[in-house]
Amino acid sequence: MGEPGGSGGTGPASQQGMRRSNLALVLRFISRTPRSRAEVAAESGLTRAAVSSLAEELIAAGLVVEEGPAAPSGKVGRPGTALGLNPDGPAGLGAEIGVEHLGTCVVDLRGEVRAWRRQEIRNRGREPAAVMADLAELLRRAAIDAGLRPAGLALAVPGLVGAEGALLQRAANLDWRDVAVAAELRLALHAAGAGELAGLPLRADNEANLGGLAELWLGGGPEHFLHVSAEAGIGSAIIVDGRLLRGARGYAGELGHVPVHPEGPRCACGAHGCLEQYAGEAAVLRAAGLEGIRGDWVALLAERAGAEDREVRTALDGAGTALGIAAAGAVNLLDPAEVVLGGGYAQLAPWLLPAMRAELAARVTVRPWSAERLTVSRLGRRGPLLGAAVGVVRSLLADPGRLQP
């Protein structure tokens, strides 16, 4: 805003800005399917000469490759060479700190997963430095597995992250508070002998945000949805017009602390009757008579429910009811096109959905709503890590100019 476009009054800075935005424009056309320079010119409105020059720059930066002849266009003349994103170009590196696991992932420019490593380990209550040492080692190995040059690193964490993506303010389920996660991870990467990774641009974000973004980017769903996920806590991501709603200070999406029964049991947050008291890990395990078990609670519940364990099924039905009540309030407030059950809930969906659907049908009545608007994520628990890695690639493609020397 406030910049008058092509009026010529702003000088060389805007020439530079124009070239950067045109580099991104060319990438946008190429990234859907490979296209010839002539096709990009025709579709983008750029001149053929401009496209050629921009393409040379993108090829030199390793972002774009020639893919052989473009598909015949039906037009007279020799088909041009198709340009495509370089599968061996700069990559996105994702990392995840879970309460019971660590994860890393490398995706290439086309969004294909090129390396994936996961380690089961109980992180609750561990020192951040110890967790970071394990994570740095996992990252070092994943980067070797993929054999690509990472362009950036994103870290998914189960807690609230400051706007600049450096400080984890609070992660109740890790028992961490005010941890400088970006700086800690850089230190650990240096110590692990992965100095080249330590020098990358690095941002942390809440796992529920990244899970919702992964669903937006890879899930093939609508541009307006509420993504509800569970790991140790309950998180949600609100996607509006294809963008994540972060709120005034980055705390949006705390569906787990929406009141479901205002006089209900006291929550760890201090309030009463929050959704987490009915559909969070501890609450569901308690209701299922499995309080205090260790290991993967989602897998355990899915296995027992699949084996027709009545107590587990009743517990999941109760969780579904509470999720449905909270989701109904969110739908009345936000009017999403869909509610998507993601993260650990995706795996438990067969036993959560009936009660959730019933509550939504009973409580979303002032506007059209239908049962199929409650959907299940295909990404499930892989969402946050995919969202982290794919986000790195997407921001590179949105502004390739920053790769220039």
Add this chain to the structure above:
Amino acid sequence: MGEPGGSGGTGPASQQGMRRSNLALVLRFISRTPRSRAEVAAESGLTRAAVSSLAEELIAAGLVVEEGPAAPSGKVGRPGTALGLNPDGPAGLGAEIGVEHLGTCVVDLRGEVRAWRRQEIRNRGREPAAVMADLAELLRRAAIDAGLRPAGLALAVPGLVGAEGALLQRAANLDWRDVAVAAELRLALHAAGAGELAGLPLRADNEANLGGLAELWLGGGPEHFLHVSAEAGIGSAIIVDGRLLRGARGYAGELGHVPVHPEGPRCACGAHGCLEQYAGEAAVLRAAGLEGIRGDWVALLAERAGAEDREVRTALDGAGTALGIAAAGAVNLLDPAEVVLGGGYAQLAPWLLPAMRAELAARVTVRPWSAERLTVSRLGRRGPLLGAAVGVVRSLLADPGRLQP
């Protein structure tokens, strides 16, 4: 998106678009405070010649006037003539259909109210055509009062409006369903001998949306807030980054049907325990022992509460508790910078606020929250009508090119 800016590939259409957007740019600089052509050029990055030519066009369209010498700028040379928005230029016309009243309003380009008419009348259950006849007469008179040429008309209604602003799908408190409000109002304006108003661009919108937008435009608050208002029903507007969140199909903001006590009394919407069952007009009057009274319920409750009527105070305290529970859920989900109590609630705020503040403090605990983030709108019940009229002026200023012959 997808247009390459000044690369020259898109021809005359984008030249035209550039001039239109530069007309709007000049208006943006002028509309804060009057400014000379030289100041606009310096601040906007447009050339002095371009500003002069654009200014001539805006003066010819009646949008801008010369205001005499600009304030001395401290620079050498004769001060230029300041350009300002024309207070006698095209105006915004707002209309409101309430359950118990009709309203009209004219604002000039500077946002000053130039005419205001309100008529108390019970519209619940009346035929739309009869209501529109009264409203058309009120509009005709307001336009005469103001003596300005309206550029458009916006209509605030207590119900759900389709995306194109023509169809009122459902207004439970009027007992209307699928009323073509735009077409009906045009017909009535013709019949009232106000054919010039019938020909104006006309859009209807939900009163809670317009109240929230008025608060954004005139309230001087933050760019992220939740505006909670009551007339006959309870509505809310969610403002994110300075924009109204409308949702996937325009139904966002139904805070009145967020579940507060999931097993509570049955609501008119069919669900149980909605906020409206605790803080809506009928519920508060019932709790206050005033069931079935007619007239202005807000004024009556404010008067009795001011006179220390215990039953009324208890009823408002209960409504405040329910509002606080629902607002806490919304804050956890949306992370607004403020919750603003508007519409009829603004007048009742002294008796609603204590309980609301208590619930918010108890239930918004996973992020910083403080009592002063719950504020009261200065606009109160004037919000929707102001939002309607000011919205017309704002869209004109944002695209003055559409006024051209």
